[in-house]
Structures are given as C-alpha cells and as structure tokens.
Amino acid sequence: LAKRSGRNSFRFYSKDLTASAEERMRLESDLRRAIERGELELHYQPKVLLDSGAMVGCEALLRWRHPEMGMIPPVRFIPVAEDTGLIVELGRWVLHEACQTAAELNADSRSPHKVAINLSVKQFQSAGLVKSIAQIIDETGCRAEWVEIEITESLLLDQKDETLQALSELRSMGFSIAIDDFGTGYSALNYLARFPIDTLKIDRSFINSTDRRNEELVKAILSIARCLGQSVVAEGVETAEQAAFLVANGCGTAQGFLYSKAVPKADIIALWLRSPESGANLEEMRFCG
Ligand code: C2E
Ligand code: MG
Ligand code: MG
Ligand code: MG
Numbered sequence: 001l002a003k004r005s006g007r008n009s010f011r012f013y014s015k016d017l018t019a020s021a022e023e024r025m026r027l028e029s030d031l032r033r034a035i036e037r038g039e040l041e042l043h044y045q046p047k048v049l050l051d052s053g054a055m056v057g058c059e060a061l062l063r064w065r066h067p068e069m070g071m072i073p074p075v076r077f078i079p080v081a082e083d084t085g086l087i088v089e090l091g092r093w094v095l096h097e098a099c100q101t102a103a104e105l106n107a108d109s110r111s112p113h114k115v116a117i118n119l120s121v122k123q124f125q126s127a128g129l130v131k132s133i134a135q136i137i138d139e140t141g142c143r144a145e146w147v148e149i150e151i152t153e154s155l156l157l158d159q160k161d162e163t164l165q166a167l168s169e170l171r172s173m174g175f176s177i178a179i180d181d182f183g184t185g186y187s188a189l190n191y192l193a194r195f196p197i198d199t200l201k202i203d204r205s206f207i208n209s210t211d212r213r214n215e216e217l218v219k220a221i222l223s224i225a226r227c228l229g230q231s232v233v234a235e236g237v238e239t240a241e242q243a244a245f246l247v248a249n250g251c252g253t254a255q256g257f258l259y260s261k262a263v264p265k266a267d268i269i270a271l272w273l274r275s276p277e278s279g280a281n282l283e284e285m286r287f288c289g
Helices: 002-034 074-084 087-105 121-125 129-140 153-157 161-173 189-194 212-228 240-248 265-274
Strands: 040-049 055-066 070-072 114-118 147-152 176-182 199-202 231-234
Touching (some): 002 074, 040 265, 055 074, 074 087, 087 265, 121 153, 121 161, 129 161, 153 176, 153 189, 161 176, 189 212, 199 212, 212 231
Parallel strands (some): 055 114, 176 199, 199 231
Antiparallel strands (some): 055 070
16 A cells, blocks of 8 residues: 555656656747747836936847747746757847847937847857847847847856957947846856946845845945946836835836836837937836736
C-alpha cells in the first residue's frame, strides 16, 4: 500500500512537471510563429514630469495576443524567448516597431518625445546588434535622440568587452541609456562611475513599499543620481502620496498606473497630439483602464 501511494504521489508530481514543460514547449513553438501571424503588439506607457504632470515620453512594452490562450504577459514569454534565442528576432521586431512610433510621435517639431525600449542581455550578446539598430533607425526615419535604451544591471556586470563596446557605440550614436529596475540586481555601483548612464529607473518595489527603509533607499538613489548628473524615473507610481513623496525629494519623472497604464500606439499618439506644447497633462486627460 505504501508503495502504491508513493507511486501515486510520484505520478502526481511528475504530471505537474510535465504540464509546465509542455506549456513551455507550446509557448516556444507558438512564439516562433507569433511575429509572422501578427500576434505581437507594442503598447506604450507614458512618462510624466512629476511636478507638472506633463508627458515627456513613453516606454514600449510588448504584448502577445495568443489566439487560444489570450493575452500572455511578458514575464511569461520573455524568459522563454531568451532561453531559446528567439529574443533576438523578437527584439528586432520591437525595435523596428518602437522606432517607427518614435518617428511618428516626433513628426512635428515640438519638444522631443522619447520612446524607451527594453533590450535583453541576450540581444547584446548576439552579433551585429549595433549594426541592426543603425539599419532600423535608417529604415524608420527615427533619430537616436528620440530613443532611450533600457538595460538591466546584469548587463553591466557582464564584463564582456563586446557588451560595453556595443553600449558605448550606441551612446555615441546619440541613444540615451537607462538602467531598468535599479536596485534589484546585484548593485553594480562601480559601473555607474565607469560607464556613462543617463537615467536610473527606480524599481517599483521601492516605490510601492510601506517600509520606511525603502523610502530612505529611494532618497539615497536620488542622491546618487544627482551627484552623477543622471536623471531618475520612478517606476510603478500608483498613489498621489507616492508622487508627493517623490516630488518632495526631487525626483523628476514618473511612470505608473496613477498616470496611465500602457496603451496601444493609436492612443499614445492621440494623447501626445492633444497635449499642449509643454506636454500632456495626464491629470486632465487620463487614459486609465
Ligand atoms: P519593465 O521594463 O520594468 O516594465 C515595467 C512594468 O511595470 C510593465 O510590466 C508595466 O506595465 C508595469 N507597470 C507600470 N506601472 C505600474 C504600476 O503603477 N503598478 C504596477 N503594478 N505595475 C506597473 P509589463 O508590461 O508586464 O512588462 C514586464 C517586464 O517585461 C518589463 O519590465 C520588461 O522587463 C519586460 N519586457 C516588456 N517588454 C519587453 C520588450 O519589448 N523586450 C524585453 N527584452 N523585455 C520586455
Ligand atoms: Mg523597462
Ligand atoms: Mg522596470
Ligand atoms: Mg520591472
């Protein structure tokens, strides 16, 4: 009897494992076809100046509308894309799409609207990234000054020469560089001095916390950025209290559900076009859903 139940529980366990492996395999094979089937979409989340609420840019965020499984969030399929190497092709599609949007947003000669694009470490490890970005910029009529590249701290820890070389080239082409989810990786503080980073994005786990010590950490990050001449974007701002705390401590820019979630391309363009010369005031024209 003991043997039997042992066997049953083993089978139960192994069935579980099989299910997740199956899901992964399914995602992998479906992902290969997702681009050509037009199942991928880029949405754009506004970035606003904290003191005035004026829109200054946005972040491109990938969405996958699976025909049977519905919307699949990036946290579920980006890791699969990274493990399989599909992220390179996927990332190229994202870059092309986002640069095209940046060109459209900047079609009139107002203050520039910067579109932030997330790049995976794997894309930097693949050959020809810089060349392919240069080509995309050409094809779409986008300018490097209209694009901010978001990387994670892990990229700066990856001490490969090619990686740092690619980052330097991109920066000298005119792209700005932001560190995403700052403070959640292995803090690479020495790299902040060694490599010219334009922007620190404070991870939302610091912003959305009720722990007083996290408030102190936010202040410390703001102080580091001030000293190094970097700008700061607070991620995941959800409440007026959080915004007030950030304003009081000199944080310039924010992103979060308080202002807007990520919206389809047509909506971000409409928001930007309706906005006054100084940028959109999202308090008055909220696009939350
Ligand atoms: P991320 O780059 O840190 O993007 C911010 C994430 O926080 C987005 O989730 C956004 O929808 C969410 N967010 C924004 N404001 C709030 C808020 O006020 N509250 C809460 N709870 N969440 C908020 P999303 O779109 O699910 O993306 C998750 C992650 O997937 C991104 O984190 C990024 O690391 C990755 N990702 C998304 N698109 C791409 C892409 O095109 N390429 C690559 N390599 N990674 C991507
Ligand atoms: Mg990001
Ligand atoms: Mg982030
Ligand atoms: Mg994040």
